[in-house]
Amino acid sequence: QVNLLQSGAALVKPGASVKLSCKASGYPFSDYYIHWVKQSHGKSLEWIGSIFPNSAYTKYNENFKNKATLTVDKSTNTAYMDLSRMTSEDSATYYCSRCGYYYSGFPCYFDFWGQGVMVTVSP
């Protein structure tokens, strides 16, 4: 069965960076876009960007272009998101999810989600 397993919670100092991981299993990793979504405490969901593991092609929300960098390691079926220059505004839960369409770069719904990772920015 499809599973997206995310790394554990992170405590980050202001100005530092953090790298989050999302290990996929149960399906051909290279063939489905992985998307990342932010959920600030008690708030709704905000799309950060996506990556196609087959080619490492990325697409970003303009609001996160200078904040997030998406990469993949096909040898381990893992997607990564680097968040840079962290501030209190970046404290949130971050989710990875799989596009519900095979091989599609169009906007899509998300048929499987990771469990989310809470990132806290604090001195």
Next chain:
Amino acid sequence: DVQMTQSPSYLAASPGESVSISCKASKSISNNLAWYQEKPGKTNKLLIHSGSTLQSGTPSRFSGGGSGTDFTLTIRSLEFEDFAVYYCQQYNEYPPTFGAGTKLELK
């Protein structure tokens, strides 16, 4: 960006009742709308996509309707497991955007 306005924010109901949640898009999104369920300790669950297509595993008491700008999620004969937070999401254009969520609480 397409703004998704979801209402109500909170909804109190009892098992056996039926409820509806509204989601309105700031421009036409055809039928490119999905509904998700969020529960503590569980991964987000896709319930419905394409406005009205039930995802595999979604109970038939859930239904979705609408197209263009107005959409509705209806849950008939509520069961205890349905008390959760529900989000709509448009995927008609980038960036995908979500509604603010509806918390369905036990009355």
